[in-house]
Amino acid sequence: MTLEELAKQIKACKKCPLYKNRTKAVPGEGNPKAELIFIGEGPGQQEDLQGRPFVGTAGKFLEEMLGSIKLKRGDVFIANVVKCRPPGNRDPLPDEIETCWPYLIEQIKIIKPKLIITLGRHALQKFIPGLGISSVHGQPKRREIAELGKLIFYPLYHPAAALYRGNLRETLEKDFKKIPRVLEKVEELLKEKREETKEEIEQKRLF
Ligand code: URA
Ligand code: SF4
Numbered sequence: 001m002t003l004e005e006l007a008k009q010i011k012a013c014k015k016c017p018l019y020k021n022r023t024k025a026v027p028g029e030g031n032p033k034a035e036l037i038f039i040g041e042g043p044g045q046q047e048d049l050q051g052r053p054f055v056g057t058a059g060k061f062l063e064e065m066l067g068s069i070k071l072k073r074g075d076v077f078i079a080n081v082v083k084c085r086p087p088g089n090r091d092p093l094p095d096e097i098e099t100c101w102p103y104l105i106e107q108i109k110i111i112k113p114k115l116i117i118t119l120g121r122h123a124l125q126k127f128i129p130g131l132g133i134s135s136v137h138g139q140p141k142r143r144e145i146a147e148l149g150k151l152i153f154y155p156l157y158h159p160a161a162a163l164y165r166g167n168l169r170e171t172l173e174k175d176f177k178k179i180p181r182v183l184e185k186v187e188e189l190l191k192e193k194r195e196e197t198k199e200e201i202e203q204k205r206l207f
Pocket of ligand 1: 054
């Protein structure tokens with residue numbers, strides 16, 4: 001399956017009641033080989049109208065922060081936990097998140113990012129239940145996800161939540177600037193893992 005094929009399925013999806021009120025489904029977009037994938041909550045009004053993720057005010061802010069670490073939208077992949085807009089921007093319901101989940105899993109399987117950056121509490125809660133965003137933002141977490149295996153997550157505040165709250169905004173901007181360093185660390189870890197595996201193989205040859 002390609003990302004395009006998946007997007008086609010999402011645009012035609014009627015698996016949860018959110019399809020009824022959508023103008024356009026928002027599958028997500030970006031570099032199919034991105035090292036970083038950003039996962040928000042769900043489309044807002046602008047996203048619903050345009051069929052693209054993070055194109056409203058929160059999106060502008062996200063782009064600004066990407067710029068602060070010398071990245072453009074097209075360098076990363078941007079998606080959401082639910083692909084259709086919850087009416088009046090209400091929180092997505094647990095059932096809706098669960099029904100839409102396989103699409104996100106498939107996107108991650110295709111892209112194989114090095115780091116998953118969750119934006120806000122819904123994305124964090126779905127991947128790593130039980131952690132509070134205010135205590136773990138800006139701290140990388142390694143977790144095993146049943147459908148995906150071990151992955152590294154970097155939880156951030158949601159740009160829409162932080163935008164107009166001075167303290168949160170500063171915190172988010174600071175956490176964001178740590179992304180390149182976190183990515184370096186992930187790369188070191190992956191290299192170690194590869195070397196360990198090589199060693200294991202060599203060990204087997206010895207015996
Ligand atoms: N907020 C989100 O969580 N996702 C979007 O795509 C836009 C705003
Ligand atoms: Fe399908 Fe997800 Fe849209 Fe629900 S939110 S209709 S599961 S694409």
